[in-house]
Amino acid sequence: MSKFKIGDRVAINPNQNEYASLEGSGTGRIINHSKSLPHLYLVLSDNGEEYSISENLLIKVPEITIYQYKGTVVATCDDDCATVDNMDFYKGAKTALNKLVTEMTQPYNAQVVCIESDDCLFKVGKVYQVENGFLKSDHLIINKAAYRNFKALESDITTAKFVQLVD
Numbered sequence: 001m002s003k004f005k006i007g008d009r010v011a012i013n014p015n016q017n018e019y020a021s022l023e024g025s026g027t028g029r030i031i032n033h034s035k036s037l038p039h040l041y042l043v044l045s046d047n048g049e050e051y052s053i054s055e056n057l058l059i060k061v062p063e064i065t066i067y068q069y070k071g072t073v074v075a076t077c078d079d080d081c082a083t084v085d086n087m088d089f090y091k092g093a094k095t096a097l098n099k100l101v102t103e104m105t106q107p108y109n110a111q112v113v114c115i116e117s118d119d120c121l122f123k124v125g126k127v128y129q130v131e132n133g134f135l136k137s138d139h140l141i142i143n144k145a146a147y148r149n150f151k152a153l154e155s156d157i158t159t160a161k162f163v164q165l166v167d
Helices: 080-106 150-156
Strands: 009-010 027-034 042-044 050-054 058-060 064-069 072-077 110-117 127-131 134-137 160-164
Touching: 110 150, 150 160
Parallel strands: none
Antiparallel strands: 009 027, 009 058, 027 042, 042 050, 064 072, 110 127, 110 160, 127 134
16 A cells, blocks of 8 residues: 555655755655556655655655634644654644634733824823723723734724734
């Protein structure tokens, strides 16, 4: 049975051969497999060059896909990702996914300072509170829908500019 399948993302295994390389980013995709020489693969590098490379020189590059489907965040990983870098990959993927989910599901809470204003609602230099996604200005709630992050606040309010205070 073949070690790789067509479409797999691969790189040169640095522990096998220091002279072999894939030009460009150092990665590519399997585009064909030799039937007469079962250990030989045709790899299309990221810069468009084709290489015939023995399977013992290749490693599978782990891929994670994070997407939203019907309001649910889904993370998938290809089957062999643990064979390349078990701890770092999963820890990084988990951290990225946790941050993404938190940002998408939690309302934005922060203090922001007005640095420019063309509107009587906001005074330059004043600190404003964003609570549960809603920007308050002198006991008025400015926005109709809850902000999920600072970027959403920035894009919604066009008559003033803010900076976020950090602890």
